[in-house]
Each structure stands twice: as C-alpha cells, then as structure tokens.
Amino acid sequence: MAEMSTSRAAQEITDEAREHARDLGAFVSASPSSYHAAAEAARRLEEAGFTGLDEGADWASGPGAYYVVRDGAVIAWVVPEGAGAQTGFHMLGSHTDSPSFKLKPKPTTGAHGWLQAGVEVYGGPLLNSWLDRELLLAGRLVLRDGTEVLTRTDPLLRFPQLAIHLDRQVNEGLALDKQRHMNPVWGTGVPAQEDLLGVLAEAAGVEAGRIGGYDVVVADAQAPAEFGHHGAFFASGRLDNLSSMHASLVALIEHAGAGGGEHIAMLTAFDHEEVGSGSRSGAAGPFLQEVLERISAGLGAGDVDRYRAYADSVCVSADAGHAIHPNYPERHDPANQPLLGAGPLLKINANQRYATDGVGAALWAQLCESAGVPYQEFVSNNVMPCGSTIGPLTATRLGVRTVDVGIPLLSMHSAREMCGVADPWRLARVGVQLFAS
Template structure:
C-alpha cells in the first residue's frame, strides 16, 4: 500500500465516523488526544505557554502547537477548513407523513445536489440536548430514504428532473400513523434517553454508503462529505505529524476547522464569528503579548484556507476556464479569483509555490470560467476579520455537493504534505 492509499483509507475512516459537524469536531479531538494534545475549555482560565492544545466550540475545532521558543511576537501559521457539508436538517416537528407513510420533516442545509440523495439509505446524525443542558452525539443506522417516482409515472423524467424542495424532499422512515409515532424516540434510544428528555436537537441527514477506492489503477476515491472533511483531515494529520521545531523562528501552528461554511459562516462557530480571533488573542495573551505585539505577529502571520475545488469535468469542459483544466491526481488547487471570492494574491501564490516545491508536492491553479458564478470560502472572511494574508487552496473534486463526491487518491496526501511543511517551516512567510 502506498502512503497515499494509506492516508485515503484513514480519510475514509474519519469521514465514516463524522456524519455531522459535531462528530467531525469530536473525532478530531479524539485523534488529537491520542497524539498528546490537551483539551482546553473556553470558560476556564488558561496558563498559556508552550504545548499542544485544542478547543471545541459546538461543531468547530481549533487546535494549535505553541513551541517552547514562542514569544509575544511569534507568528501564526493557520490552516482553515470547515466541518459541515450540504445536507438536510430536521425541522422542529420532525415526525410527519401521509397515506400510511412515516416521513421526516427536513429543511435543506446549504446547496446539496438534490437528485444525488434519491434512492439512498440514509442515517440521522448530530447532537441532542437534554433539559439539563447535557449534549449527546447521535448517529442512527440506515433509517431514511428519498424514494424517486418510477419512470412509469413520469415518462419525461429523463428529459429533465425537477424536484420541489418542500413537496418532494421529505424522506420516508417507516409505515404507520404519524400521530402515533415519534422520530425523536429513535434518536433518544441511540443516546440511551427517552424522547421526553430531549429539549433541543441539531440533527442532519447523512449517507450511509461506505467510502470506496476504485478505478483502473485504484486512482479514484468516492465518499460523502469530501467537501470539506478532506481538508479537515489533511489539517489534522499534518498538525499531528508536524516536525518539532524549537528554533527561535518556529511559528505557532494552528488548525481552525469552522462550522456553517455551507450556509454563510455567520455563527458563533463559523468563520465570520469570533472563534478564531478569540483563540489567537488568548494564545498571544498567554505569551505576554499586548495589543501592539499581537498586531505585529498578525502582520507577519499567514493563513491557508483549505476547501475543496473543481476538477475539469470531461462531459462539461465548456463550463470550465478554457486555459485552466485541473485534473484528479494533479495535486491540490491554488484557487484564484479577481473579485476576491478567493483571497490568493501574487505574494501568497509565490509562497504557496515555495511550500509545494519544498514539500515535493505538485499543485494546479484553478480559476472560474467568466460566465460561471464563483463560489467562496472562509478565506475572504478570515482575511477581512483578522487582516492576516490568506490564500485559498483545496483538493480537486468532481460531483461537488453530491451525496457522494469524487477525488483522486493522491491529492489529499499531497495537500497533507504541503500542510505539514507549512506548520513546520520557520516563520518566513511573505509580508
């Protein structure tokens, strides 16, 4: 097994254990604890100083390594990603149904490819909170399905499928009278509770099909939630593996995995919120930094915003820029947009090229076709909020926002190699 295949197997295990953002943050914490990181709680006093630490805020996680040589003006090397993926979220009254069917009332979360969720065995996952405030992670087995209408009842379906988000996107989960059933009881049983114990819940729908390597030479990897657990996993792996650097130039290496990117990042655990800024301020305060020293550190710090991007689609090549056709297996993308939907600029691009060269990893540029609207990432939000120079990168995908996305086996491995170099390299980013 190659190093890339070993890592892709571990990525598959992480994705399978992370059906919701809350699970992704929790599983990140499990891995960090095993690697010697200490969990801190925001309501507690922190001693500061060197060490390996992490904090979980809802479905987001921030972890960092403060080297023994750190001072008030030590710079931060930050890799930003996000833990959430497009899906469906349970509504406050989730038990619905008609005509003898039990259905789940769900609200669309983000921008999923609706048709990709049809005719799949699906689970519910997330957190439930009891009336005493205790949080419990839940993850059912296969439970739900969005059944597609048979072609015999819609002969024109192959000429164009149109799904009404309210009418057609309520999955079935059983048979019976919804007045006599309670979907919350299934979640309660998973948490060893009773439905009456649940005071609130944040629960999403997740695909249950296992990740799979395939292709003529085993070069492809199919899985749910690669946007953006591929980046979270790369950041976790790189931070855990980061070379110990006690020299005076060693940076403070930070992984920031936010929630709610798919719905705009406007939350206490999203990139538009104060989470990262809070953590950076507390880390620098623990080193004795005042406002001037912190601003000096930020001025020379660097952020790599890692989020999945688009590979060229062989059946829709006209939707891509004609001169930039990134492919699976060609290395991570450097994402560029003139309108600052991505934050990459010339100094940042030069720094990324140097990181990749030193890590021995290939990379590819991505830019949108001028007639295709460009998505965005946490990059512009982080740069705007903190004033830290930021670039946008990510693993190339096909079928982005599908229930089951596709990447190349080599690309997450190459992103991890560059991230590891970024976390370990002396503090010499562009100014």
C-alpha cells in the same frame, strides 16, 4: 505550477497516499455531522497528547499542544519553544459542515401509511444525488439540563424517486420541489403513533422526554471506497470539506510529534461555511479571533504585539475546488483545467471570492516545492461565478495574509463526491511544510 505533468502526477499513487485515503474514509465514517467531526478530531488530538481547554477556564500559555471545541468547530495549535508576544501563526483552515438536510421541529411526518421526516435544505446540496440511497441521521441532542450528547442512527431514511412509468418525461428534465419532494421515508405507520426523536434518543442512550433541542442532519450511509483504473479515485460523502479538515489534522499531529518551527502552528475547522459562516462557530464569527487573542495574551502580548504577530502570520484556507468535467468542458476555464490526482489546487478569483494574491501564490508554490507536491491553478470561467470560502472572511477579520487552496473534486455537493486518491495526502504534506516553517 510545480514541475510535473498532470498525466504523470495522476499516475503516481504511493502506499502512503492510499493509507491516507483510507484513514480519510475512516474519519468521514466517524463524522456524519459537524459535531461528530469536532468530536473525532478531539479524540485523535487527545490520543496524540494534545490538551483540551475549556473556554470558561484559564488557559495554559507555555509551549505545548492544545485544542478547544466550540459546538461543531475545533481549533488546535502547537506553541513552539521560545514563542513570545510577537510570534506569528501559521494556520491551515477548513470547515466541518457539508450541504445536506437538517431535521425540522415536529420532525415526525407522513401520509398515506408512510412515516416521513420533516427536513429543511441545508446549504446547496445537489438534490438529485440524494435520491434512492440509504441515509442516516446524525448530530447532537441537547437535554433539558443542558447536557449535550451525540447521536447517529443506522441506515434509516431514503428519498424515493418517482418511477419512470409515472413520469415518462423525467429523463428530459428532473424538477424537484424542495418542500414537496424532499421528504424522506423511514417507515410505515401512523405519524401520531410514532416518534422520530425517540429513535434518535434511543441511538444516543437517553430518554426522548429529556430532549430540549437538537441539531441533526441527514448523511449518506454508504462507506467510502477506492475505485477506477488502478484504483485512482476515491468516493465518499462530505469530501467537501472533510478532506481538508482531515489533512490539516494529520499534518498538525505529525508536526506536534516532530517539534520545531518558528511559528505557532494552528488548525482551524469552522462550522456553517455552507450557509455563509455567520454563527458563533463559523468563520465570520468571533471564535478564531478570541482564541488568537487568548494565546497571545498568555504569551504576554499587548495590542501592538498582537498586530505584529498577525503581520508575521499566514492562513492557508483549504476547501475543495472543481476538476474539469469531461462531459461539460464548456463550463470551465479553457486554459486552467485541473485533473483529479494531479495535485491540490491554488484557487484564484479576481473578485476576491478567494483570498489568493500574488504573495500568497508565491508562498504556496514554495511550500509545494518543499513538500515535493505538484499543484494546479484553478480559476472560474467568466460566465460561471464561483463560490467562496473561509479565506476572504479570515483575511477581512484579521488582516492576515491568506491563500485559498484545496483538492479538486467531481460531483461537488453531491451526496457522494469523488477525488483523486493521492490528492488528500498531498494536501497534508503541504500542511506539514506550512507548520514547520
């Protein structure tokens, strides 16, 4: 671990860190769905001088800064001067989706005078955290001619909890049925006379009758905020994993402006990680491999050259991890207990749920030292199996050395998660070092 006590690290919050956190808040607010996150990343990359590429066209191959969007995923990279067929890649990976609820077909439902929305649970949300808060709908509408448009509503929905007077034992154990209880209200009236898709179409500025398909999710409408003693904490929806995506975006744009580096610096932000990554825009799909092959081919690489480039490559898979919870310390490892604000995590798992090994751990330590950033190790309690990330998928598909990291959170998979204000900025600082090396 980098030499700085967790208590000291948690107290050091620079103006740069606060500015980064506020920009993260702006990024989250602009990105209520994976499609919005990819679009906001593309907008920022365009402003920084990156060239957007079309998967159906020929690609530029020389030095420069480029990006490509596939549905709710985005990959961006910077090719340095002097790059050749065997130039390796330094990748910082993340994902654009978060646990939530996705709009079903025939979404306008309701009974007893209420208008409700038919939604399906997406991933593993902490269900009770979504109760009694104002929510919006956001995502993409696909018109019958194939045109895709983004849509987002104002605060529209709410999952209202049953009053304690009607459930006297609720504080002894809340049990939520995903089908019966997780149907948000959005108005009063007769479902047959109303149209939720019409609300989404109006928000997008299109006619409802033109909609042929849609991918729309529920998102928290509350703005991100700093809070706590000395403003040490940051609360927001979708910190898992927009905190990592934003850090990688900030780092890559900074790297592109500074120039240098011996490797091709690359941001990879995939969709559908929360449901297994098995899609055309997920980490288990072909997106990254196809992009890498096209970049290498443009630099004159054959198969052997490409394999040599992969051997000189590394992927830092950045996804949020758990800080120790003061009310549930028994759920954590007794020796490794990360704290909010004390630096990003190095995530380790003996069963390869995380891809970190000794070589990757040493690389992470070196990068953090170069960035002047403290870090913390995370490992699960043996009776609390951990989740997984895009790290093992990337390592398995490509054979690229991969290390799993991320910032610590409390309330992971809640509608509103929390982190230390300084940790996202620190993750971005390490990203800059990765890209420059």
